[in-house]
Structures are given as structure tokens and as C-alpha cells.
Amino acid sequence: MMQKILILGAGPAGMAAAFELYRAGKSFIVIEKNAQVGGLARTLQYGGFRTDIGPHRFFSQNQYLYDFIEDLLGEHWIKVDRLTRFYINGKFFFYPVELKNALLNVGPYKAFRILFDYLSERVKKIFVNRSPVSFEEQIVSDFGRALAELNMLNYTEKIWGLPCSEISPDWSKQRIKGLSLKEVIKKALIKSKKGPKTLVDQFYYPDLGTGLIYEKIKERILSELGGGVLRLNSYPVKIIHGDTKITEVVVNIEGNNQVIKPEHVISSIPITEFVNLLEPKAPNEVLEAAKNLKFRSHVSLFITVNKPSVFPDQWIYFPDKEIPFGRIMEPKNFSKKMSPADKTSLLVEFFCWENDKIWNASKEELFELSIKWLEKLGFIRREEVIDYFVHKEKYAYPVYDLNYKENSGKVKSYLRQFRNLQLIGRAGCFRYNNQDHALEMGILAARSIIEGKQYNIEEVGAEEEYFERGYVM
Numbered sequence: 339m340m341q342k343i344l345i346l347g348a349g350p351a352g353m354a355a356a357f358e359l360y361r362a363g364k365s366f367i368v369i370e371k372n373a374q375v376g377g378l379a380r381t382l383q384y385g386g387f388r389t390d391i392g393p394h395r396f397f398s399q400n401q402y403l404y405d406f407i408e409d410l411l412g413e414h415w416i417k418v419d420r421l422t423r424f425y426i427n428g429k430f431f432f433y434p435v436e437l438k439n440a441l442l443n444v445g446p447y448k449a450f451r452i453l454f455d456y457l458s459e460r461v462k463k464i465f466v467n468r469s470p471v472s473f474e475e476q477i478v479s480d481f482g483r484a485l486a487e488l489n490m491l492n493y494t495e496k497i498w499g500l501p502c503s504e505i506s507p508d509w510s511k512q513r514i515k516g517l518s519l520k521e522v523i524k525k526a527l528i529k530s531k532k533g534p535k536t537l538v539d540q541f542y543y544p545d546l547g548t549g550l551i552y553e554k555i556k557e558r559i560l561s562e563l564g565g566g567v568l569r570l571n572s573y574p575v576k577i578i579h580g581d582t583k584i585t586e587v588v589v590n591i592e593g594n595n596q597v598i599k600p601e602h603v604i605s606s607i608p609i610t611e612f613v614n615l616l617e618p619k620a621p622n623e624v625l626e627a628a629k630n631l632k633f634r635s636h637v638s639l640f641i642t643v644n645k646p647s648v649f650p651d652q653w654i655y656f657p658d659k660e661i662p663f664g665r666i667m668e669p670k671n672f673s674k675k676m677s678p679a680d681k682t683s684l685l686v687e688f689f690c691w692e693n694d695k696i697w698n699a700s701k702e703e704l705f706e707l708s709i710k711w712l713e714k715l716g717f718i719r720r721e722e723v724i725d726y727f728v729h730k731e732k733y734a735y736p737v738y739d740l741n742y743k744e745n746s747g748k749v750k751s752y753l754r755q756f757r758n759l760q761l762i763g764r765a766g767c768f769r770y771n772n773q774d775h776a777l778e779m780g781i782l783a784a785r786s787i788i789e790g791k792q793y794n795i796e797e798v799g800a801e802e803e804y805f806e807r808g809y810v811m
């Protein structure tokens with residue numbers, strides 16, 4: 339094959355790399371196992387209904403990325419007024435926090451408890467100077483136990499399927515760095531004074547779903563001007579290497595094996611899969627470390643509904659343990675174009691392990707589990723349901739357990755010997771990236787090749803404040 343640059347995976351990271359190479363006039367080949375580009379950020383279509391795989395709100399500290407997307411989408415890049423809530427113990431809490439709503443919901447005793455626990459932690463910090471060793475210790479120390487237990491610990495355990503004492507404090511460092519009760523109250527007060535709208539109150543969104551960004555990149559890179567090739571329904575079978583280079587990659591392209599001899603490889607496929615395709619095999623301790631890297635999976639039930647609207651929120655979180663799902667989104671509240679005008683849809687999200695009860699549940703079982711609650715919550719009635727569909731993603735979240743850093747470090751340091759290999763993206767780097775950082779990683783990997791200069795891709799997002807310093811995903 340002619341192309342000397344091989345990109346594995348056509349999610350946001352791989353597509354950004356492809357686009358940057360295309361703009362520099364380079365030829366490349368992208369290999370993607372799905373029939374569609376966009377990875378976890380693709381948009382699924384069921385007749386006249388569209389949905390993303392979970393809510394995809396674009397946020398970045400980097401203006402370059404907004405310009406990058408605006409250039410691709412033009413008038414399809416719309417601004418959305420955000421409304422998101424938590425449902426806890428039968429009450430709806432606005433998120434980000436609105437002080438009046440929060441105080442009315444928790445009542446005076448709980449409010450006092452939250453303040454008391456928080457102040458106790460502040461005092462404790464003066465006398466005990468010990469770094470938290472788990473997510474639980476970190477959160478309790480930052481917010482006090484009462485607030486931590488109200489939703490942060492519950493919700494986190496639901497997402498990760500692990501007790502918070504077994505989750506690395508890195509998770510909180512990456513997601514809620516610097517947030518404190520003081521800051522939550524300050525923000526809530528500023529918000530209640532009706533200040534100008536910020537990127538917390540509004541966000542940008544492609545009007546046909548987040549996957550439109552990657553579909554537009556696809557259109558551009560496949561235009562006649564470029565030397566780009568994209569192969570869908572294709573995947574690597576074997577990655578052959580010498581001491582310092584990947585020399586050949588056998589790829590299955592729509593059913594036929596072909597050999598690519600790449601000068602450069604950019605990989606965004608799960609690092610655990612990549613390392614297992616190597617030939618000669620990676621050392622046992624590297625394979626063992628890869629085996630110990632866990633991914634949390636995501637199952638979603640998409641329900642089409644015969645009424646124009648269900649709730650006003652883009653999504654609602656459900657931390658309570660008795661409720662089997664973790665979040666529900668209504669795609670139409672991101673963009674009217676996600677549903678026919680007189681109808682709407684809901685995406686009910688379950689966080690699970692591959693092959694557990696939820697993963698293996700039938701479509702009908704997931705529907706029965708969900709509809710019971712949707713009726714109880716007053717959202718929809720069974721007879722309003724038009725149809726329902728299930729979607730599964732095995733590699734949804736890299737799990738930051740207490741040993742993840744050591745394990746991913748072992749695998750990455752072994753792979754670093756291959757000088758023509760760059761790892762990018764969420765599963766590719768085993769990093770909890772959102773689209774913005776996946777895009778940045780892809781762009782930097784391409785620039786490393788174009789400019790012959792090494793960028794430190796691992797550093798992308800490492801020092802930045804994340805999201806609105808919120809603690810939810």
C-alpha cells in the first residue's frame with residue numbers, strides 16, 4: 339500500500355490527526371472497525387431519530403478547537419442553553435448548583451450538617467497533612483462527608499462499579515481539581531445574581547448530533563484534493579515490529595488481509611488491544627499489566643416516544659442506588675433536529691462491566707427495568723413508547739483504579755521503544771479524555787510527523803482545569 343502514515347481508529351482523535359495531515363497535503367490511511375466514523379462521539383440514527391452515545395457537550399479551554407469546529411460546521415454549530423439536574427431522594431437538584439434550590443431540597447438540618455462536616459475537614463487539614471490515597475478520601479477532605487455522600491460518592495460508584503475507596507484520587511484531580519464547597523457556594527451566589535451567561539450555562543453543539551463533526555472531517559479528507567484513504571469495517575490483525583520500529587501491520591480490510599509498511603503509526607485503538615497484536619509478543623509482564631487495565635462499559639436503551647417533549651433538561655443524573663440506570667438524556671433538548679417535530683426520544687444509560695447482568699440483558703429486559711422507573715418518575719407512559727433499541731460500548735471509560743497508573747505506565751514505557759508509534763485518545767492512551775483533548779492529541783500527533791518535531795501528547799489536558807470544575811461526566 340502507498341500510504342506511509344497509518345492511523346488506527348476513526349474516533350475524534352484519529353479523525354483530527356487525519357484532518358491535520360490532509361491539510362498538510364500528506365497521504366495516510368485510516369483503519370476503523372465500525373461502519374461509521376466518530377467513535378464514542380458518533381451519532382446513531384434510528385429512522386427519523388438521532389442520538390449520541392450519552393450526552394456530548396463540547397467544552398474546551400482552547401479557542402483553537404472552537405475555531406477548528408466552526409470552520410467545519412458553519413451554521414450547524416449551535417449554542418444551547420444548558421439545563422441539567424440530579425434526581426436524589428425524590429427531589430430534583432439543579433446542576434451546576436443553585437443555592438436556593440439546593441437549600442430547599444436538603445432542608446435546614448442537612449444544610450447545617452454539610453457546613454459542619456466541611457468546616458471539620460478544614461480544621462482537620464490544619465493538623466493532619468496527609469495526601470488522600472483514594473477518591474473517597476479526596477472528596478471527603480475537599481467537601482466534607484455529608485455533601486460527598488449526598489451524590490458524589492454514590493454517583494461515582496455507580497459509574498465505576500467500584501467502591502470510592504478503590505478509585506484513584508487522580509480521578510478527582512482530573513475532573514474536579516480545585517473545586518471546593520466555598521467555590522460551589524460562590525458560583526451559586528454569582529449565578530443567582532443573574533450574571534452574564536457563561537460556557538457553563540451554555541454550550542456549543544452540532545445541530546445533527548456530535549458525530550457531525552467527524553462526518554464533516556470525513557467529507558473533507560475524502561475530497562479529491564487529498565491523499566487520504568479511510569477504510570471502515572476494517573481492523574489490524576497483527577502488528578509486526580523490530581527493536582525500535584513498527585515495520586508492518588497486517589490489516590483486515592472489509593474481510594481481506596493486506597499488509598501495510600508504515601513509516602508512522604498513530605494509534606487510538608484501546609492500548610490493551612494494541613499491545614496484544616504485537617509480533618514478536620510483548621514481554622509477559624507488559625501483557626500482564628495490560629490485562630489489569632480495566633474499561634467500564636456503557637449500555638444504552640434508546641426509546642422513541644410519541645409526544646413532543648418529556649422534560650426540559652438535556653440530561654438528568656440518577657445517583658440513587660435503587661435506580662438501575664445512571665443518567666437519562668433527551669436528544670431533542672440538544673437540538674430540535676434530533677427528533678421529528680411532534681415526537682421525542684430518551685436515551686437511558688447504564689454503566690456496567692462487559693458480560694455482567696446489564697451487559698447481557700436482552701433489549702426487552704432493559705426496557706422493563708427502565709419503563710417501570712420512567713412511569714414512576716412521571717416522564718412517559720408505556721403506551722407512548724413507539725419503539726426501543728439497545729447500543730453497547732465495551733471501552734467506554736478507562737477505569738482509574740488504585741493500580742492503573744503503574745499498569746498503564748508499564749505498557750506505555752514498553753511501547754515507547756517504537757519510535758514511529760504515537761498513542762493518542764481516550765482508550766489509546768488510557769486517559770479519561772473528552773472530545774477536546776482527543777482532538778488536541780490527534781492534531782499534535784499529526785504535527786509531530788509534519789514538523790518532524792516531538793510533542794508531548796501525554797501532557798494534553800494534564801494541567802488544565804477541567805469542564806466547569808464539575809464532578810460529573
Ligand SMILES: Cc1cc2nc3c(=O)[nH]c(=O)nc-3n(C[C@H](O)[C@H](O)[C@H](O)COP(=O)(O)OP(=O)(O)OC[C@H]3O[C@@H](n4cnc5c(N)ncnc54)[C@H](O)[C@@H]3O)c2cc1C
Nearest residue numbers: 347349350351371377378392394395573763764771772773
Ligand atoms: C457516555 C459518554 C458520555 C460522554 N460525554 C462527553 C461529553 O459530554 N463531552 C465530551 O467532549 N466528550 C464526552 N465523552 C467522551 C468522548 O466520547 C471521547 O472523549 C471521545 O470519543 C474520545 O475519542 P477517541 O478518538 O480518543 O476514542 P474513541 O471515540 O473511542 O474512538 C476510537 C475509535 O477506534 C476504533 N477502534 C477501536 N478498536 C479498533 C480496532 N481494533 N480496529 C480498528 N478500529 C478500532 C473505534 O471503533 C473508534 O471509532 C463521552 C463518552 C461517553 C462514553
